[in-house]
Amino acid sequence: MAERFDRTTTTTCGYCGVGCRLEARAREGRVVSIAPALDGPANRGHTCLKGRFAHQFSRSRERLTTPLIREDGQLRSASWEEATARIVEELTRIRRERGPDAIAGLASSRATNEDCWAMQRLMRAAIGTNNIDNCSRVCHSPTSYALRRSLGYSGATGSFDDIEHADAAIIIGANPTEGHPVAGARIKQAALHGLRLVTIDPRRIELADYGVLHLAPRPGTNAAVLLGLAHVLEREGLVARDFVEARTTGFDAVRELIAAYSPQAVQEITGIPAADLEAAAMIYGQAGEASILWGLGVTEHKFGSEVAQLLCNLALMTGKVGRPGSALLPLRGQNNVQGSSDMGALPDTYSGYRPVADETVARAFEQAWGVPLSRTPGMKIPQMFDAAVAGDLKAMFIFGEDVAQTDPNTTHVVRALEALDFLVCQDIFETETTAYADVILPASSFLEKTGTFTNAERRIQLVGAAIEPPGEARTDFDILTALSRALGHDMGLEAPADAMREIAALTPEFAGVTYERLGRRGLQWPVAPDGTDAPILYGERFEQPDGRAHFAALPYKEPGDAADDEFPLVLITGRRLEHYNAGTMTRRTANLELLPAEWLELHPDDAARLWVADGDLVSVRSRVGRIEVHARITDRIEPGHVFTAFHFPEVRTNLLVGASADVNTSCPEYKVVAVDVRPVQEAPSATPALASAG
Amino acid sequence: MTRLTIDGVEVEVAPGTTVLQAARAAGRDIPTLCFDERLAPFGACRVCLVGVQDAPGPIASCTTACREGMVVDTQAPAARRVAGAVVELVLSELAAPPAEHTELAAVARQFGVGEPRWPGAVHPEREDLRHPYLAFQHGLCISCGRCVRACDEIQGAFALTATGRGFTANVAAGIDAGFRESACVSCGACADTCPTDAIAEVSLLALAESATI
The missing domain is CATH 3.30.70.20 (Alpha-Beta Plaits)
Incomplete structure (x- = not known):
């Protein structure tokens, strides 16, 4: 029998944070088909149209195959030696003239743990700065902040398996059937088999049709919803007194606070009928086991980190944490957004979220790496751009992130990139961001490298190379370690497995991690030295000095933006099933055929008022920018709201998003943007138009 | 736990385990066609037939729960003969033999079914x-x-x-x-x-x- 494939590689998907295990099948150096691994713990023999089909990008003709150097304003092909020499020369000059803190780096949440480890070590040890951040800054950094403050670890308390063990679940600010399709499918099946599902989202997401109740709060009012739910739980005697007494601190202040958030009061703020709020609280409170799942609709707000703490409050006051079926499950966005932060690709922490100012920790790293390390926390992503515009930041090394398309306030980002003396981009394609680069390094997709990703359930899973990088492209790990060597700091890490040994030696939560132990099913950190992992956290104690979880008494505060006379509608941004993030990968596959362009969702009432017909090109203007996009009229969205995604550079959605950000983590407020929508051109007509025609 | 005998070997399984699951766990191979471990058993294709002592005829192992004291023969001639004929009938409706990599082709190989003996109508290509x-x-x-x-x-x-x-x-x-x-x-x-x-x-x-x- 003629074999259809030369090679089959078991690996982990490089799209969303679900962490599907895949069998990548290659023939003559190309991936020709991907099947789900039957024993994948998160996907259990299933995957979605991104993981299964969207792999053609890996052999796109547009892949970067040689280093590029800017000369006289033009990019030209260069050798690795030339590119390396240029980077070393420029970074050394800037460090000499302006100090190491004039240089900043971004690690990629799409890259492996080992890549991110090498990147943060490059910045800290080879350059000498803590100016290292990753794109979780603009998605789930508020979740990380909240979980650490309330419970201890920066990660889900349980696993996707809790979905099937739960009697009820609340999904807030997430659209899993589009953003995390395999988790979405599992939730849908659970709902079809009796899970009592409450969805909370300004849009009527697909899962709302399978749930028992849907609440549609006004954008930016999540805190009021959660305080109202807590109010009803307390009023109805659904507080787990014993658990609160034995395992937590700070509930008294919460009880005082929530007294004011009666369902009536919450209805005023959120627009959710009081009876619906009461019913939702009863469904959650009366369930034997219940979980809470959330996404960026919780975090990407001015008070996103506070709302995530209020979610923890709900689980704590009802004792619904630390058991099968009772979990707090943040749906992490990119494939390794959990891991990139775990690895310490953050300006204020080393791996395992230990502060850079902690003397003991810093000394351990100094001893391992043999160089002095800065005790001063570095800049977060938005601060880097501010500093670049102000002239204080002179160079950036951006690895696997298209900030000019995905970060908010695009005009400001572009100004920052232009202001830099020197920009290095390490990527697989030219992007909106690489347009400003002085050196572009051709890197590898997830199909071309080895290492590990950590999914949304803290599961560290192996990544295997199904094919080779194209042309002269190299793996990110090789690029970063070679560059560090050229900069005078030899990491002594030959392969990703060496990096994992170093990670395990220097990070308590990874102490027992080895590639052999990860095997086919991975391990959920913290992993004890003997290899025991932790599918469920906090069964006995919380990871706080006193062993107790901490309630947070945080009132509702108004969002950073609001509709007014000039900008009467509120724009929410999000994701579409067919595409992934900036679309650099999915737009180079036949997924583009399935969804060729972006659109703006508009309620029929608003459409009629604005004389917009389905398919019309509309202008969307915010306080900071303007885009044009075709309208689609749908009652999945409430009157007064509009929705679009940011997968297409043709529709630079993030031009509209301003500088407002989470007060604690600087995560941008992507989810509340006041806009004005109007037709770009009304149809020329010899006869007077009728308003009802819209 | 439920105890039964599969091909002469005593096995113990959790209540509710199907004969197919028990046999596969015991390392016995039973061919299947409509079965997929990701899906609820369907029992449509009759390819997973096995012999059970004192049963009136072969039974579908995918939809039959193990019972205490059951004696299963995965190679029972009647079961194999019927299942093989089923596969042959399925093939007889196809315009061409299935591609070699398919599960149907693999099952046909397992039963030693080659060119079907029954010519007749085949499904039109569409x-x-x-x-x-x-x-x-x-x-x-x-x-x-x-x-x-x-x-x-x-x-x-x-x-x-x-x-x-x-x-x-x-x-x-x-x-x-x-x-x-x-x-x-x-x-x-x-x-x-x-x-x-x-x-x-x-x-x-x-x-x-x-x-x-």
Whole structure:
């Protein structure tokens, strides 16, 4: 029998944070088909149209195959030696003239743990700065902040398996059937088999049709919803007194606070009928086991980190944490957004979220790496751009992130990139961001490298190379370690497995991690030295000095933006099933055929008022920018709201998003943007138009 | 726990375990066609038949729960004969033998079924290539129902439907207007489970042909 494939590689998907295990099948150096691994713990023999089909990008003709150097304003092909020499020369000059803190780096949440480890070590040890951040800054950094403050670890308390063990679940600010399709499918099946599902989202997401109740709060009012739910739980005697007494601190202040958030009061703020709020609280409170799942609709707000703490409050006051079926499950966005932060690709922490100012920790790293390390926390992503515009930041090394398309306030980002003396981009394609680069390094997709990703359930899973990088492209790990060597700091890490040994030696939560132990099913950190992992956290104690979880008494505060006379509608941004993030990968596959362009969702009432017909090109203007996009009229969205995604550079959605950000983590407020929508051109007509025609 | 004997070996299984699960756990191979471990047992194809002592005839192992004291013979001649004939009948309805990599071809090899003995009507060829990733080759459909059940039980898109009756039984997306006009979310679970390539990945169609040249 003629074999259809030369090679089959078991690996982990490089799209969303679900962490599907895949069998990548290659023939003559190309991936020709991907099947789900039957024993994948998160996907259990299933995957979605991104993981299964969207792999053609890996052999796109547009892949970067040689280093590029800017000369006289033009990019030209260069050798690795030339590119390396240029980077070393420029970074050394800037460090000499302006100090190491004039240089900043971004690690990629799409890259492996080992890549991110090498990147943060490059910045800290080879350059000498803590100016290292990753794109979780603009998605789930508020979740990380909240979980650490309330419970201890920066990660889900349980696993996707809790979905099937739960009697009820609340999904807030997430659209899993589009953003995390395999988790979405599992939730849908659970709902079809009796899970009592409450969805909370300004849009009527697909899962709302399978749930028992849907609440549609006004954008930016999540805190009021959660305080109202807590109010009803307390009023109805659904507080787990014993658990609160034995395992937590700070509930008294919460009880005082929530007294004011009666369902009536919450209805005023959120627009959710009081009876619906009461019913939702009863469904959650009366369930034997219940979980809470959330996404960026919780975090990407001015008070996103506070709302995530209020979610923890709900689980704590009802004792619904630390058991099968009772979990707090943040749906992490990119494939390794959990891991990139775990690895310490953050300006204020080393791996395992230990502060850079902690003397003991810093000394351990100094001893391992043999160089002095800065005790001063570095800049977060938005601060880097501010500093670049102000002239204080002179160079950036951006690895696997298209900030000019995905970060908010695009005009400001572009100004920052232009202001830099020197920009290095390490990527697989030219992007909106690489347009400003002085050196572009051709890197590898997830199909071309080895290492590990950590999914949304803290599961560290192996990544295997199904094919080779194209042309002269190299793996990110090789690029970063070679560059560090050229900069005078030899990491002594030959392969990703060496990096994992170093990670395990220097990070308590990874102490027992080895590639052999990860095997086919991975391990959920913290992993004890003997290899025991932790599918469920906090069964006995919380990871706080006193062993107790901490309630947070945080009132509702108004969002950073609001509709007014000039900008009467509120724009929410999000994701579409067919595409992934900036679309650099999915737009180079036949997924583009399935969804060729972006659109703006508009309620029929608003459409009629604005004389917009389905398919019309509309202008969307915010306080900071303007885009044009075709309208689609749908009652999945409430009157007064509009929705679009940011997968297409043709529709630079993030031009509209301003500088407002989470007060604690600087995560941008992507989810509340006041806009004005109007037709770009009304149809020329010899006869007077009728308003009802819209 | 339930105790039973499979091919002369005593095994102990949890209550509710099917004979197929118990046999496979014990390392005994029972061929299947409509079975997929990701889906609820269906019992449609009769390929997983086994002999059970004192039973009036062969039984479908995928839908039969183990009972205390059961004596199972996976190689019972009657069961093998009937199951082999079923496979042969299925093949007799196809215009051409199934591609070598398919599950149907593997099952046929297991039963030693070659050219069917019964000539007669075969399913007409009908292709639908309107989706960029998923192809229908309706002539290869054997109505095992795996795609429809995968769509329902794994993805929950409910996009596929069993159509027609008897010899004309087949499968369709939505109201047979193709995947893209249906509720399909392009997850590919149908192609993944299909044992004949009646639904196949477009990228593999060309490959299957070139591989046999």
